[in-house]
Amino acid sequence: MKIKGILPLALAVIFVLSFSSALYAGTKLNDKMQQLVDTYASEARSTNPGFSGFSAEDGKRLYNLSRIHSKKNESRSCTTCHTKDPSREGRTKVGKKIAPVSPAVTPERFTDPKKVNKWFRRNCKWVLERECTPEEKGDYITFMMSL
Numbered sequence: 001m002k003i004k005g006i007l008p009l010a011l012a013v014i015f016v017l018s019f020s021s022a023l024y025a026g027t028k029l030n031d032k033m034q035q036l037v038d039t040y041a042s043e044a045r046s047t048n049p050g051f052s053g054f055s056a057e058d059g060k061r062l063y064n065l066s067r068i069h070s071k072k073n074e075s076r077s078c079t080t081c082h083t084k085d086p087s088r089e090g091r092t093k094v095g096k097k098i099a100p101v102s103p104a105v106t107p108e109r110f111t112d113p114k115k116v117n118k119w120f121r122r123n124c125k126w127v128l129e130r131e132c133t134p135e136e137k138g139d140y141i142t143f144m145m146s147l
């Protein structure tokens with residue numbers, strides 16, 4: 001009776017842990033950011049039962065993906081401003097400098113959930129004409145943290 005109650009709980013704990021810590025072997029996320037990424041993971045799981053953790057590979061694909069904007073009729077990508085190399089300084093469309101997006105070069109990257117959410121919203125809409133999904137955001141952060 002007791003064991004039956006504990007087992008699902010233990011499995012749930014193992015399930016959650018396996019998504020969070022193991023992925024970030026390189027630079028480590030702070031607690032606030034880890035919480036945000038954990039939220040992305042549970043959201044991703046609820047919309048996609050086959051979700052098996054974030055992928056740096058998919059994050060890299062999103063970073064390099066290029067798309068024609070439906071109204072502006074121009075090619076847009078994360079690399080338009082952040083350059084093809086995340087360790088290099090970027091530029092906004094009006095020429096303002098953007099510090100490299102790689103946390104290996106700019107340690108403040110991915111330390112503030114508010115900032116991260118704000119810019120995901122803005123930039124995903126600018127490039128993809130929609131918000132990024134929680135899975136895409138988690139993949140993107142996983143890619144950046146792997147650099």
Ligand code: HEC
Pocket residue numbers: 063077078079080081082091092093098099108109110111112115116119120123124126127128140
């Ligand atoms: C039109 C220019 C532009 C494009 C295109 C762009 N960004 Fe950015 N991004 C910025 C600017 C400006 C900032 C804020 C300045 C800074 O952080 O140095 C920023 C910051 C960010 C941050 C905040 C990171 C942190 O913790 O400091 C994230 C996340 C981000 N961008 C994701 C993306 C993604 C994902 C894409 C592609 C879908 C993208 N950006 C495309 C201009 C752009």
